[in-house]
Amino acid sequence: MEQQTEQLFTWLDTTTNMIVEKEDVPYLEALIAASELLFYRDLPEDLDEDYEKRLTEQLNQAQLNEYPLEARRKAMQLAILKGMKGSTQQHHYITPDTIGMFMGYLLQRFMGDTNKFSVFDPACGSANLLISVINQLENKQIKAYGSEVDPTLIRLAYSNTNLQEREIEYFHQDSLKPILLEPVDTVVSDLPVGFYPDDDTASAYDLKAEEGHSFAHHLFIEQSLKYTKEGGYLFFVVPSSLFESEQKDQLQQFLKQHAHIVGLLQLPETMFKHEQMRKSIFVLQKKGENTRDPRKVLLADLPSFKDVQAMDSILMQINQWFENER
Structure with a gap:
């Protein structure tokens, strides 16, 4: 290939x-x-x-x-x-394939025998992550949605989807404003990190900052939970320092109220130039009538994806976790 x-x-x-x-x-x-x-x-x-x-x-x-x-x-x-190349804009960034493959694997594990479900990426960019995940779920019937504010990226997402001969419904808009979308079964997204400039829109969120601009990635987590069905799973790429910021208490309180923290998987250190740029995969489940906190949160420090032996060992631990949870 x-x-x-x-x-x-x-x-x-x-x-x-x-x-x-x-x-x-x-x-x-x-x-x-x-x-x-x-x-x-x-x-x-x-x-x-x-x-x-x-x-x-x-x-x-x-x-x-x-x-x-x-x-x-x-x-x-x-x-x-x-x-x-040479673009300085933070959001002009493509999620590496290895992350897309690993998120596709997690989605497959969590959805289990469910053959028909909907997935939404509220920060889809050129849709590389969304398509990468869908391509791994070959035997499933998936209704996919993506939202993106950048006009060039949303057009690239359309082009990408055409070349894949897939059906994905896109929203060209600021994803932190109301979206004409019914709640979905799952959310998959590499969240934009940084401050959100529109304080008026942010003021409607529980996770708005008390002073100054709010964190965009916090608002995206809240918005994503709003558009997820009860009991649905959310898979985010987030900064590894998510719970170290000055707004961490507010975020923890909010999550305690609305979601179960299911997993936090640190991505390999080798993928990032500096430790402070390191990211993790954060797995949540939206609270519902029949949901509960996991007996044990799935925690792992992922080795280099090139280290096949170490990766096999981690996958065995993840499989063991699923057996204990189900």
């Missing part, structure tokens, strides 16, 4: 650069056009003859159905990463 990923990335990159050169648009804008060209196989009208000829030649070199879904996702991911 690596060869197919590389082949498709090369096609996307070459076509994107042609569009950049001719139309003088940013790389990511041109990437959206290139991926739409591959999906719809339809050239815009009124192109000059030479440009039309070059794009037609490019189109004749690639057929989407020749590539497996994961090759399409990874090729698109590589192209997006290339387009984002």
